[in-house]
Amino acid sequence: MSSEVRARRYSASEREEAVARAQSIGPSAASKELGIPAGTISCWQHYARRRAQRPATGSADAGTSLAPEPSSSGSSEAAPEAQPAGRVAKKYTPSQRAQALEVAYSEGVTAAAIKHGISRFSIYSWQRRARLHAEGKLASHPAVGPEGDRAVVRDRRILAEWRAHPGLGPSQVRNQLRRQGLKVSLHTVRCVLEANGYVMPKTRRESAHDQRYEAVRPNHLWHMDFLHRHIHKQKVFILLILDDYSRFIVGGALWDGERVVAVQETFLAAVTRHGKPEKAMSDGGSAFYAWKGVGQFTRLLDELEVDQLIATTPQVNGKLEVLNANIQKELFNQETLFDLGEAQRRLAAWIHFYNFRRTHHALGGLLVPADRYFGRADEVLANIEAGRAAEGVGEPVSVGERQLDLFRITSHRGQLELWLMGQRIALPLSR
Numbered sequence: 001m002s003s004e005v006r007a008r009r010y011s012a013s014e015r016e017e018a019v020a021r022a023q024s025i026g027p028s029a030a031s032k033e034l035g036i037p038a039g040t041i042s043c044w045q046h047y048a049r050r051r052a053q054r055p056a057t058g059s060a061d062a063g064t065s066l067a068p069e070p071s072s073s074g075s076s077e078a079a080p081e082a083q084p085a086g087r088v089a090k091k092y093t094p095s096q097r098a099q100a101l102e103v104a105y106s107e108g109v110t111a112a113a114i115k116h117g118i119s120r121f122s123i124y125s126w127q128r129r130a131r132l133h134a135e136g137k138l139a140s141h142p143a144v145g146p147e148g149d150r151a152v153v154r155d156r157r158i159l160a161e162w163r164a165h166p167g168l169g170p171s172q173v174r175n176q177l178r179r180q181g182l183k184v185s186l187h188t189v190r191c192v193l194e195a196n197g198y199v200m201p202k203t204r205r206e207s208a209h210d211q212r213y214e215a216v217r218p219n220h221l222w223h224m225d226f227l228h229r230h231i232h233k234q235k236v237f238i239l240l241i242l243d244d245y246s247r248f249i250v251g252g253a254l255w256d257g258e259r260v261v262a263v264q265e266t267f268l269a270a271v272t273r274h275g276k277p278e279k280a281m282s283d284g285g286s287a288f289y290a291w292k293g294v295g296q297f298t299r300l301l302d303e304l305e306v307d308q309l310i311a312t313t314p315q316v317n318g319k320l321e322v323l324n325a326n327i328q329k330e331l332f333n334q335e336t337l338f339d340l341g342e343a344q345r346r347l348a349a350w351i352h353f354y355n356f357r358r359t360h361h362a363l364g365g366l367l368v369p370a371d372r373y374f375g376r377a378d379e380v381l382a383n384i385e386a387g388r389a390a391e392g393v394g395e396p397v398s399v400g401e402r403q404l405d406l407f408r409i410t411s412h413r414g415q416l417e418l419w420l421m422g423q424r425i426a427l428p429l430s431r
Helices: 012-025 027-034 038-053 094-107 109-116 120-134 150-164 170-179 186-195 260-274 296-304 318-332 340-356 369-373 377-385
Strands: 221-231 234-243 249-255 279-282 307-310 407-412 415-420
Touching: 012 027, 012 038, 027 038, 094 109, 094 120, 109 120, 150 170, 150 186, 170 186, 221 260, 221 318, 234 260, 234 318, 234 340, 249 260, 249 340, 260 296, 296 307, 318 340, 340 369, 369 377
Parallel strands: 221 279, 279 307
Antiparallel strands: 221 234, 234 249, 407 415
16 A cells, blocks of 8 residues: 655754855755755745845845745755846836937937936837827827826826815716816726725615606706705705706705795796796795696796706606715815805805806716816817817807997998998998
8 A cells, every 4th residue: 555655844953054065066966965855955045036136125144044945855845935026117207208308319229228227128128108298199298297106196187176165976077187288097096095084975875766867958948846855954955957968067055945946046047047948847845846736846847948847756857866966975075164145155156056167967077067068078079089188168158248239330440430230230320
């Protein structure tokens, strides 16, 4: 019967003694003298030489101590030595690349590589990129960019965007940075935020229906609803009016109750500024609709020739329900409002941020509601793809504040001229 062969284990002192003996008389003679396989001793010698070639780390016996080595077949069961970490690619700042390129152009690539300790292949790559940039075939120059570690700059921008708007989640922060020209993955943003105190919310979605709809143009359909909040034990009602096509907030105000007057005033202010919609959707609240008879707001819509739609379930008016959740998460849950006046000012500031600066997932993640509402979506996307700034369009002057030059009399070269609707309708008039 064949007996099982068990691997022999060696202590650190035995390994050091074998290596020292092998250096003096050779691995084969040391193997016969100590009864250790020659292959095992040779392996110990190899690891000893590697340890001796490493830079000193403060240990007095760094060159002689041996880590656990791989076992020799049939004779040793020692664990393998931990392999040293692989070489990490060095990152160079734009100023360092510029200095290397300057020396390479004047003294040659080899001299620049020796002087700055940079691989020749890196310098050749930088020269190629610089040549393509000069020919207009490459947008970026190797010696242009932010100084310092790019990861540090990236993390700093992620944290700055999140701290400026702490209610935004990782995907929203990623989209905000993409609009500003910084491409970063969602995983990276989530890791940076979680390392600085962000906690992923626990959400539970209940499937109510899978029917989706969207208006086909601005002012095609408006959504309206009240949001209930408390400001220092004072209950307030925030009325928001949302354009379905662009998710642009056309109207918003803070009221002390769900009253018909509040709905009428807020709706008329939105109509005065942005024009009337074709349809208006709300829930069946008493401020919007009267189930017996005709309500005052319904009469107002009839006068304006606007169709009224009543949502029987919250999911039908879901776009505004999501907006109410966002304004609570990003405004009311993040700030402490001391009085109603401050609440009104902060509400107006958040609406402006939502319309003109906050990217929206339903619009592709790069557009803000104002881009789509004012018909500038294609231009903004083209600017982002070209690497230019994607500045949102400002809100135009309201209809009620615009001035139309109907009739004008001017003097040109000493002669009076008559203009109507911007067109000259008569020859110069003699005085």
